[in-house]
Every structure is written in C-alpha cells, then in structure tokens.
Amino acid sequence: KQEVTQIPAALSVPEGENLVLNCSFTDSAIYNLQWFRQDPGKGLTSLLLIQSSQREQTSGRLNASLDKSSGRSTLYIAASQPGDSATYLCAVRPGNYGQNFVFGPGTRLSVLP
C-alpha cells in the first residue's frame, strides 16, 4: 500500500531564504504527483503537478522535482515571502490509473518578516 511522508512537519525561516520541502513515497509506480498549498481553514490550492515521465515542473518561484526511483519529490521555494506561509501537502496517484490519490500529512511553513 502506498504511503506518503513529508519531512519536516514544520519549518520556520526568515524572509528571503530559499527553502526545500520534502515528500517521500513508498511505491515508485506512480502516475503523477501533485503539490498543494493550504491556508488555515481553507481548501487546497494546486501548485504543481508532475507526471511520472517528467523530472520537474516550474511555476514562478516554485520548482518541483521528481525522482521516482528513490521515491522522492522536492518543492523548492525561492526568495521566500511571508505570504508563502501555509501548509504544503504532496499527493501521489498510484500507477494504476483510476486508483485514488494518497496524501502526505503536510509541512507547515512559517516565513518570518
């Protein structure tokens, strides 16, 4: 059964720092991986989706990479801002299309002004 973990559970950084959030999954046979942002009391907002055939995706200051063989994905945030403070979750879709997403517990990020 696919399991997804995210380390660290929480992270505080000063404004302007570059940072990396980690996502690990136990079964490398995935269809795709999606990174989300969640603000307190809100729904999830999709940030980036990486297909299993891709190595990375970029959107603005965000870059997500995928290494299926090692079961890892990283979300890189450049020049962090206080507005980046949120919980970041990753979710994998197992390789048999039609199976449902498996979510990690999230990393709570605080960017201090």
Add this chain to the structure above:
Amino acid sequence: DGGITQSPKYLFRKEGQNVTLSCEQNLNHDAMYWYRQDPGQGLRLIYYSQIVNDFQKGDIAEGYSVSREKKESFPLTVTSAQKNPTAFYLCASSESGDTGKQFFGPGTRLTVL
C-alpha cells in the same frame, strides 16, 4: 468562474442527527471525491465517484453516505452512525485524461455539539 463550491462553510450537529454537506462543481469533471481532514493528519478518503450514478467507498466510509445523481453534484451525508464526525470536510474533483489534476473546494467545518 469555474470551480468547486461547498456549503455550508460551518455546520453544527447535535448528537443523533444526520446532516448533509453540499458539493457542486462546474468544471465538467467526471470524478469527484470527499475527504476528511483532522488536525495533524493527512487527508483521508471517504467516498469517490468516477461517473454519474456510481460511487465507491474510500478508506473511512463507515457512518457516511453519498449520492451522484448529477455530474455537477456530489452531496455527503454524515449519519448518526459516525461516532466522531467533528472534522474539516473537503470535496474535490479531477480531470480525466493524462493529467488527472485534482481541484478542491473551500471546505466545510462540521462540529458536533
């Protein structure tokens, strides 16, 4: 604007009552999902539907019921059989085809009095 709406935003239930959470989408997605989120935990799948008039149990379906009579709508009923229903409930839908990207509604917070 295309998206997913959930109502109500906050819901209070007395012991022994059934309550229904609404989820509507105008993204023309075939697949819809209900998740439960508890503090410090990842999202857990309650029910999902890949097509109208069909739905499947997720990991924690006991005490919940759903219907999918229209493509746009996927209401969730929390029954009195659900022993610990206080949680944040999220509805989602996903694209079909190669991306399978998932989109979320703003959530409903249910509190048992």
